[in-house]
Amino acid sequence: MYIDTYIAIPLWVFAIFGFFCFLVRTYITIDVYKRKKHGIYTLIISVKNQEEAIEGIVRGFIVKAGLDSTEEKLLDIVLLDFDSTDKTPKVLEKLANDYSVVKVIRPEDLPAYIKTP
Numbered sequence: 001m002y003i004d005t006y007i008a009i010p011l012w013v014f015a016i017f018g019f020f021c022f023l024v025r026t027y028i029t030i031d032v033y034k035r036k037k038h039g040i041y042t043l044i045i046s047v048k049n050q051e052e053a054i055e056g057i058v059r060g061f062i063v064k065a066g067l068d069s070t071e072e073k074l075l076d077i078v079l080l081d082f083d084s085t086d087k088t089p090k091v092l093e094k095l096a097n098d099y100s101v102v103k104v105i106r107p108e109d110l111p112a113y114i115k116t117p
Helices: 002-037 054-065 088-098 107-112
Strands: 038-047 073-081 102-105
Touching: 038 054, 054 073, 054 088, 073 088, 073 107, 088 102, 102 107
Parallel strands: 038 073, 073 102
Antiparallel strands: none
16 A cells, blocks of 8 residues: 555656646746737847838839738837938838838937847
């Protein structure tokens, strides 16, 4: 009778330990998946008076990277407008409305997007 108890106790300990490891692995996998959805890379493009070129550059990059507003965001594109005097701000806002991965900011807001490890 005592031999059965000595065998049952280690088996229960290993079962509980295995279940705990399973929970930890599941949490880590979910955490990694959530990080991938929130963006891994940020592309920062500075713009000043580039109304003819910037739309083609950004749209071309999005098409080549395979991004659109419905897929998981593996990349964020931040467009910095350095006080353009032409129609560049309107073009940038149009891009931001068309794609969820595009954000338009001013240079003074840039430190909020730069993350240090």
